[in-house]
Amino acid sequence: MASAPPPPALTEAQFHDSRGMTVNIIAWVFTGIAIATVFLKLFARSQITKRLGWDDFFIFLSLALSIIAAAFVSYSVTLGLGRHTAAVIADHGADGVVLTAKWQILGFPFNIGAFSFPNISIAILIVHLLDRYPLRTNLLYGMVTVQVVIALVSVVLIFVQCTPVEMLWNPNTPNAKCWDPAVFNNFNYFVSAYTTVTDIVLAVVPISVFWKLQMPFSTKLGVCIMMGLTLLSAIVTIVKATYLHLFTDRTDPLWNVVPLVIWGLIEQNVVLVAACIPTLRPFFHKATFRSANSRSGTDNSRSRSGSRFKLSSNPKGRASSVSELALREDAKYETRAKGYDAESNNSQQGIWRTMEVDISSGKERDSERGENRKFRDIVPSSLRT
Template sequence: MLAPICTLLVISTTLMITRLYSRLRPVVNLGWDDAIGVVAAIASILQIAFLFAAIPHGLGRHIFYVAPEDGLLTAKLIFISQFPWGWAVSCAKISIALLLLRFKRTKSWRIFLYLMIALQVVLATIANIFQLAQCKPIAAQWDPTIPGAQCWDPVFAQKGVYVQGSLSVFSDVVLSIIPITFLKELQRPMREKIVLGFLMGLGVFTASAVIVKMTVVGNFNDTTDPMWDVIELATWSMVEAQMGIIAMCVPTLKAPMESILRRVGLLTKRTNTHSGYINAGSGRERSQAYHMNNVSAFNNSSRTEAQKTNFSPAASESSILPQDNKVQGGY
């Protein structure tokens, strides 16, 4: 568990820091998608911290070798870790939806993405409520020896996980496919479109992690060795959160990703400056971006310059997503 999760954590954290850096230089271009992305990253780190804290107390060991007091503490830490996990997964999807709102402002587009955002908030909230309501008192979830404790039938709880997982898979697939549809606007070779489509569709891998996790849940209810068997479920939950953050960050990192892909030969050197990419640091995008600060006066002047040169020389090329020239406002 440690090696793959630590690797994904390093990758996702590096991408998140790079994303924020690209939005701060050479001009500040932070939006709500970045803020929610930070929340997702922090929540995922909290989940990992709680689970890793449980390892010295028996997580990943056979129950026979775990002392009763360590078993209770491990179960409690696993229970607590599920709260930040739900928000890490949902906030990553919300960040993607807010990013997509930067590029189109049609009514149907806004309604659809706002519904996706609302769905993620509902899923995370219900997941937390669901977790708290499974046992009375709540402590019975990690200490089943409490006298008079009442808990839901495990089969009912399992069905709830399936419903939540199915909606999560749906959201991952939809939010992965939408950016790929923008590739038709790119004036680039087909090979490059395929590579960029793969990068922007990383959310599909998040959906795959959810599907695997749901199959694991189906077998977990019958376990007689929970400290050992839960490790697979916990690992896939962490993979889901980390892959969501990676999928959230990659589409915003145009310049770094292009540099890496050119070095490995997957992209050719661009000679046509009007490639159809959106420059997320330019005035064309900032004029309708979800900003946390007021830069409207700067936008008006920089948009005029951008219309003359297609790209601002000092702008930060931070988005892979292409420009939709057919939408009012230059999107």
Template sequence: MAASTEDGKASDDKGPLILAVLWSLTGLTTVLVIARMYIRNSLLHNLGADDWLITTSLIMGLVYCGITTANVAIGYGKHAWLLSDSTVEQASFLNSLSFLFGIISFPMPKLAVTAILCAVVSGVCIVVLFTMCDPPKALWKTHPVVKGKATCRDVWILINYAIFTGALSAFVDLVLAAYPSTVLMKLHMLLQKRLALCAALGLGSIASAMAIIKCTQLKGLADKSDYTYGTADLVIWTNIESNVVIIASCIPTLQPVLELILGRRTTSSSNNNSRNRYKGSNQPDSSYDNSNLSKPRKPDWGTTTVESQESILRDEEDGRTGSHPLGVIRRTDNVIVEYENRVGEGEQQW
């Protein structure tokens, strides 16, 4: 291609920025998903389908990062006029392929909370993307279109539908973030705890903002003259949206890990607590003070208190007192004897 600088400088390169954002954010997301799986499997023993959906979404995101990294290595992120025609076609192909995994990655966590409509609409977006041209390879190859061997629909059909998909995704994220708060604020618990839970579950609102920002970058798909540079921001924000959705779904489950770090929980405490929850009815409450049942008044001068205790539970067959499985319950009788000195005749009272 001609070495024109009308659309920018030759030194412009968004490749390093793409890799920095993608891998730093995806790395954080990977750590949080691993922590979530550890908590749900090892501490809570409650691994479910939602956890596997989120893990699958992470895998799709990792594939997206891998393909994009390979794309940057061949020149994606630079101006198209700095690259050969074959490199631009290859970069366009890898970018289209990465969008396949990118689009799959951000609706999957929503499936974990039954946002099925959003997932279906995103799936249709994939179909629209890969049916834009006939044959489909004309989506990234320009020569068939130039020679009249392929036809493509107006790219704004894809852009407008992608904007609709992003808007719906933002709306779903916002609803999923706001709805739990309306339920939590009605619960009978400390206000501080309710606010903390609302903040944790409300992180989806950030994902909603990311989806809106991504929609503003979709116009880059129409820049066919500088495709490798014009769509770079879209690649970045697609990854950001996907990771933020996953992070928002993981953070509410991380409290046990925080307790482990602070030393407030051990790896076996969750199991012990869940087991003891069903044993509490068979064990006496040592914190109960039975002295409150019968409190004799404070003896006055010249008052003697005599106590007698007797087990009121049936002794076991071996005759041992206190061997009953429910523990020992005793009856206590308090006998108060009061006396005073009588002043006799001729005696002086002091």
């Protein structure tokens, strides 16, 4: 394969141009947000609900990969990533360019893993929240499994597209051969398209279920927004896909690849945050109620509540709202749902499935029969205190 063309001549301003600071700021700001969100999730699970699951494992694995990817990129910046290739050659020689490109390329596999594994966590959460329909469960797990597999295949393609592999970061390697760049680029377009579809499905499926529940509009909207955050990661994936061709760019690789690196860093952390937010509701409810009760002087039992069904009534005793996707350790309700006893269910920490909540009495109970609200699998056992 012919050696890479010489880098174009630079003006004085171009010689000093650098996108390195921008790359580092984006890398560590977004990674920091992801770290904080993941540790809040793990704290909520381990301290409030006293249990961890496979979804937590995949989230922690993804965070570790995200941190490693950010570290590789940050180190590459110190070597010259974000500067024009000719400027790095002038300052550090051709070996400086080769070393910079090597560390930047070695970070891509960790980036791919970081944005792939969180979808497994999201699928597990959705399956736990919704009714157990085998077909839907198998389709969701199958979709995210295929998404992870093709993402891992793209990792393999990174390192087999050139022989020897050193050609990836040293275009002047003698006797090197590489595939047509279109092969690698087109497969990555396919991976991005499939990942986008997966993100959309993981958002639409729970939203379509929760939107049909009879609950206050504000609560319904809040839950749907939390469960639909993967739509944001789908948008980021689409934007990143427009820069995928820069991976095989040879004209000014250290400068031109920066947009792809930046959007890759954003994508891997956005999907992490999207996977964690829905499970943080009990944590924020616990913090909110403790703060509110300390100011109002209400009883201590309420200050211990993490999240709960908030029932209110008008002066006649008629139920006016059912909200707050919730839980109380010491909550006791009058329930009627196929002979299901709420208090014993709470002690067993079971899944809250379809139940009819009846808080009226006497004649009102008879008149309101049939108006009881139904909730399906709103809070899984793993989110209970």
